[in-house]
Amino acid sequence: MSDFASKAKVLRDGQKPEFPSNANTLEYAQSLDAQDKLRHFRDEFIIPTRASLKKKALDGIIPGAQTNGTITDADTPCIYFVGNSLGAQPKAVRRFLEAQLETWASIGVNGHFSSLSNSPLTSWQDMAADCAAKSAAIVGAADPSEVVIMNTLTVNLHFMLASFYRPTDKRHKIILEWRPFPSDWYAFQSQIEWHGLNPEKSMVEMQPDENLYLSTEKILATIDEHAEDAALLLLPGIQYYTGQLFDIPRITKYAQERGIVVGWDLAHCAGNVELQLHDWNVDFAVWCTYKYLNGGPGSMAGAFVHERHGKVDMSSGKPVFKPRLSGWYGADKSVRFNMDKEFQPTPGAQGFQVSNPSAIDLTSLAAALSVFNKTSMKDLRSKALVLTAYTEHLLDEIVRRQPEGEEPAFKIITPRDPLQRGTQLSLLLRDGLMDTVAAALEAHGVVCDKRKPNVIRVAPVPMYCRFEDVWKFIEIFEAAIRG
Amino acid sequence: MSTAAVQNARKQAEALDIEDSIAFVRDEFNIPTKAQIASSRLADSHPAALQASEDDAKCIYLCGNSLGVQPKRTVTRLNQYLTTWATQGVQGHFKPLEESPLPTWLDADAKAAELIAPVVGANVSEVAVMQTLTANIHLLMSAFYRPDINGRHKIILENKAFPSDHFAVETQIRHHGLSTEKSMVLIESSSKDNIISTEEVLSVISAHADTTALLLLPGIQYYTGQLLDIPAITAFAHKHGIFVIWDLAHAVGNVPLYLHDWGVDAAAWCSYKYLNGGPGCIGGLFVHTNNSVVTKEITDEKPEEGYNNRLAGWWGNDKKTRFVMANKFHPVAGAAGFQLSNPSILDITSLSASLEIFQEAGGMEALRSKSLKLTNFLEATLGQMKEEDRAHFRIITPSKSEERGAQLSLMLSDGLLDTVMKELEARGVIVDERKPNVIRVAPAPLYNTFKDCVLFVEAFSAALEVAKQHAL
Numbered sequence: 001m002s003d004f005a006s007k008a009k010v011l012r013d014g015q016k017p018e019f020p021s022n023a024n025t026l027e028y029a030q031s032l033d034a035q036d037k038l039r040h041f042r043d044e045f046i047i048p049t050r051a052s053l054k055k056k057a058l059d060g061i062i063p064g065a066q067t068n069g070t071i072t073d074a075d076t077p078c079i080y081f082v083g084n085s086l087g088a089q090p091k092a093v094r095r096f097l098e099a100q101l102e103t104w105a106s107i108g109v110n111g112h113f114s115s116l117s118n119s120p121l122t123s124w125q126d127m128a129a130d131c132a133a134k135s136a137a138i139v140g141a142a143d144p145s146e147v148v149i150m151n152t153l154t155v156n157l158h159f160m161l162a163s164f165y166r167p168t169d170k171r172h173k174i175i176l177e178w179r180p181f182p183s184d185w186y187a188f189q190s191q192i193e194w195h196g197l198n199p200e201k202s203m204v205e206m207q208p209d210e211n212l213y214l215s216t217e218k219i220l221a222t223i224d225e226h227a228e229d230a231a232l233l234l235l236p237g238i239q240y241y242t243g244q245l246f247d248i249p250r251i252t253k254y255a256q257e258r259g260i261v262v263g264w265d266l267a268h269c270a271g272n273v274e275l276q277l278h279d280w281n282v283d284f285a286v287w288c289t290y291k292y293l294n295g296g297p298g299s300m301a302g303a304f305v306h307e308r309h310g311k312v313d314m315s316s317g318k319p320v321f322k323p324r325l326s327g328w329y330g331a332d333k334s335v336r337f338n339m340d341k342e343f344q345p346t347p348g349a350q351g352f353q354v355s356n357p358s359a360i361d362l363t364s365l366a367a368a369l370s371v372f373n374k375t376s377m378k379d380l381r382s383k384a385l386v387l388t389a390y391t392e393h394l395l396d397e398i399v400r401r402q403p404e405g406e407e408p409a410f411k412i413i414t415p416r417d418p419l420q421r422g423t424q425l426s427l428l429l430r431d432g433l434m435d436t437v438a439a440a441l442e443a444h445g446v447v448c449d450k451r452k453p454n455v456i457r458v459a460p461v462p463m464y465c466r467f468e469d470v471w472k473f474i475e476i477f478e479a480a481i482r483g
Numbered sequence: 484m485s486t487a488a489v490q491n492a493r494k495q496a497e498a499l500d501i502e503d504s505i506a507f508v509r510d511e512f513n514i515p516t517k518a519q520i521a522s523s524r525l526a527d528s529h530p531a532a533l534q535a536s537e538d539d540a541k542c543i544y545l546c547g548n549s550l551g552v553q554p555k556r557t558v559t560r561l562n563q564y565l566t567t568w569a570t571q572g573v574q575g576h577f578k579p580l581e582e583s584p585l586p587t588w589l590d591a592d593a594k595a596a597e598l599i600a601p602v603v604g605a606n607v608s609e610v611a612v613m614q615t616l617t618a619n620i621h622l623l624m625s626a627f628y629r630p631d632i633n634g635r636h637k638i639i640l641e642n643k644a645f646p647s648d649h650f651a652v653e654t655q656i657r658h659h660g661l662s663t664e665k666s667m668v669l670i671e672s673s674s675k676d677n678i679i680s681t682e683e684v685l686s687v688i689s690a691h692a693d694t695t696a697l698l699l700l701p702g703i704q705y706y707t708g709q710l711l712d713i714p715a716i717t718a719f720a721h722k723h724g725i726f727v728i729w730d731l732a733h734a735v736g737n738v739p740l741y742l743h744d745w746g747v748d749a750a751a752w753c754s755y756k757y758l759n760g761g762p763g764c765i766g767g768l769f770v771h772t773n774n775s776v777v778t779k780e781i782t783d784e785k786p787e788e789g790y791n792n793r794l795a796g797w798w799g800n801d802k803k804t805r806f807v808m809a810n811k812f813h814p815v816a817g818a819a820g821f822q823l824s825n826p827s828i829l830d831i832t833s834l835s836a837s838l839e840i841f842q843e844a845g846g847m848e849a850l851r852s853k854s855l856k857l858t859n860f861l862e863a864t865l866g867q868m869k870e871e872d873r874a875h876f877r878i879i880t881p882s883k884s885e886e887r888g889a890q891l892s893l894m895l896s897d898g899l900l901d902t903v904m905k906e907l908e909a910r911g912v913i914v915d916e917r918k919p920n921v922i923r924v925a926p927a928p929l930y931n932t933f934k935d936c937v938l939f940v941e942a943f944s945a946a947l948e949v950a951k952q953h954a955l
Contacts, residue, residue, distance in 0.1 A: 055570055058567070086575075110913070155796070183797035185812070191794065343654075356615075
């Protein structure tokens with residue numbers, strides 16, 4: 001077993017792998033890259049270069065497209081550790097988009113029902129289902145019918161809540177985390193208000209500890225406390241700020257056993273960690289696709305609805321009504337264009353569609369998903385575990401190398417347990433360091449996400465980042481801190 | 484058509500095309516050729532497939548009411564978008580590039596709002612480019628349909644509404660625990676062609692005035708092509724305290740709209756018909772200033788009482804405080820406060836590219852001026868067909884030009900539709916069908932010509948001949 005593979009195994013057991021004394025060398029980093037069987041996926045992406053990042057005007061030059069002459073420093077790809085915010089562009093996107101533009105221009109409205117041979121695309125009417133099928137394994141759906149690609153994350157959240165948050169006098173509370181991504185909080189607030197209830201009375205916010213860690217024990221205790229009056233529990237699979245990964249199956253089961261509906265916001269999970277939404281019996285989930293899934297800024301979102309909830313009961317001849325905000329596109333394909341006034345939903349998650357979706361948006365997403373379909377979340381996660389552990393190890397060494405008595409330059413606020421985090425590490429910098437660090441990273445072609453005033457989020461995503469990138473980042477980061 | 488009639492119509496068309504002051508705009512579009520329409524392969528060489536071809540080779544595309552034709556510059560803009568994403572990565576959100584026609588991604592929604600506002604006759608702050616038509620209708624209803632079973636709880640809509648509107652209304656009513664039997668009122672048309680007179684609308688409003696919360700109507704009816712009297716109906720509904728939402732799917736980009744001046748409460752639309760944004764392209768909504776005020780600061784007492792509550796998300800928050808990540812929704816005033824999510828930049832780029840052309844063509848009044856001539860010419864030329872052919876169809880769209888947009892709906896005699904559609908396509912004519920008997924023909928002022936209208940009528944005549952034979 002290779003060094004890489006044995007480390008992945010150790011991490012999957014929830015243990016810390018050992019790194020050798022020469023871990024902080026380019027040679028060691030490159031040796032891990034050499035053992036990485038996913039390293040060729042980097043070639044499927046366009047990584048901005050140091051020069052392209054500094055571009056002031058469009059000049060038609062695509063990074064990596066030039067093959068003449070020597071590669072200068074400026075042409076080197078940047079260290080793009082911000083795939084947790086906006087994924088890098090898959091090369092396939094341009095190819096798929098050209099095919100779509102050509103199809104629209106060539107056959108116009110006929111593109112809805114016809115596809116052209118030697119095109120990577122389906123007809124437009126089939127594109128959303130195609131992307132759902134391509135997403136099923138990524139989120140652990142048993143079947144593509146549990147997945148729907150539509151709208152944006154927050155709108156999907158609202159449509160899910162409209163169906164699954166059905167407060168009664170007794171059960172009306174939503175259990176959430178203290179500082180969710182603001183969009184989720186606003187969604188809860190406005191949904192509660194839409195039902196004529198009071199957000200102050202119907203939201204149960206769970207506080208993390210002083211390290212911003214929200215333990216499973218605390219969550220289960222809160223569930224117990226509200227076992228009679230909670231209607232819904234909704235958490236992020238991964239907390240956006242700290243990078244904490246929650247125990248989705250355990251929390252789901254515990255809440256459901258107490259009669260609470262469970263939904264998950266998987267914005268930072270989809271394409272990042274292994275998910276088994278069907279087996280975990282999750283009621284519903286939502287996610288966006290422009291982070292780890294690389295669909296492009298604002299690309300179309302996804303939702304999961306468990307098979308249990310997707311059945312259409314036709315035993316009386318008419319579909320039994322289930323609360324849902326509906327539109328024509330959720331109607332079964334066989335009757336959708338009949339223009340009937342009786343709504344017969346498509347069984348499964350796709351019955352939640354309301355409008356015909358953007359073909360071009362789905363095109364971009366289909367291209368991005370086609371890369372995922374060449375590998376597995378298991379392999380990606382194995383690489384991510386090792387990449388992040390390596391990053392953590394080298395970061396810890398920076399602090400160890402600091403002079404005796406000096407306050408640590410930063411603290412890793414992401415859980416140390418590899419099974420309680422995804423790819424991202426959040427670093428809380430010592431006061432006053434942010435500007436220096438940010439300037440240094442920028443000057444040296446490192447792209448990370450900043451959460452003012454003091455946090456940077458570092459995400460060496462497995463699809464296109466290397467161990468060599470991590471080593472280089474550490475060199476630049478340490479110099480900036482000492483600077 | 485008789486040979487003489489054909490020659491006559493062609494001569495007229497030629498003259499009208501020469502006179503047409505916005506004829507130049509046609510060159511802005513990639514109109515499918517007849518060969519491309521017939522092809523089942525993606526062309527091997529690109530961009531050869533999109534190169535300018537002889538006008539004669541172009542198909543007769545009269546289906547812009549269903550899917551608009553692709554603007555040439557859309558290809559350019561999308562390439563620029565891809566380049567930006569590839570070279571800038573996440574910086575694309577906030578870093579402007581010199582001489583780029585594209586806004587930063589954070590500004591894309593505001594820029595798109597500037598482009599759509601004049602098309603619908605609104606202040607920039609009254610429009611938002613977001614989501615899809617039916618999602619927007621749901622979002623508007625969740626904000627403005629707050630029924631009280633003991634007061635106002637009914638929603639009035641037309642009996643033959645586009646099904647999505649019907650489903651949206653039905654499920655909104657049921658969300659509030661009400662029933663469609665009590666709370667959904669359908670306007671029945673007394674005309675066999677489902678033309679709804681303004682009087683019919685007003686009389687239904689009067690009959691339910693005190694118990695009605697909302698009126699939802701299409702600016703242009705999708706099936707018949709009828710243009711409703713938006714200002715008169717809106718004013719009347721307001722007199723009775725009713726909130727009015729207009730579904731403008733077939734109206735936007737087709738007829739001039741003055742939503743602000745008409746006092747329209749709210750409206751929503753899609754962008755893939757007359758706006759040529761591409762299939763399923765990002766839609767839009769309008770909220771009148773009166774309905775989107777924010778009268779309190781987030782720091783005031785009970786700030787939630789300072790605005791109309793709506794289903795909210797972070798993108799409707801005030802931009803200045805959006806990234807502060809605080810725990811309280813406080814919308815920006817205006818339609819922008821109804822946004823929820825960061826939009827698809829790819830989609831919004833596609834739409835914005837198309838909207839540039841509307842400006843260059845001189846705006847909606849210029850387009851309408853040509854459209855009136857085009858559709859009237861189409862109608863007149865249809866009238867030149869042989870008696871025995873005219874016996875097999877009739878135009879169900881109102882004959883008064885102020886009561887219709889670009890589209891004419893033709894109701895065929897039973898059993899002819901399938902063959903007619905097949906024969907039309909074989910002759911390079913693309914129109915839209917509504918089974919069992921209707922074809923919809925929509926000469927779009929941005930890219931159709933008077934010659935297109937004549938060629939359509941010739942092809943239609945031939946198609947009818949074949950269809951009649953088959954039906955025998």
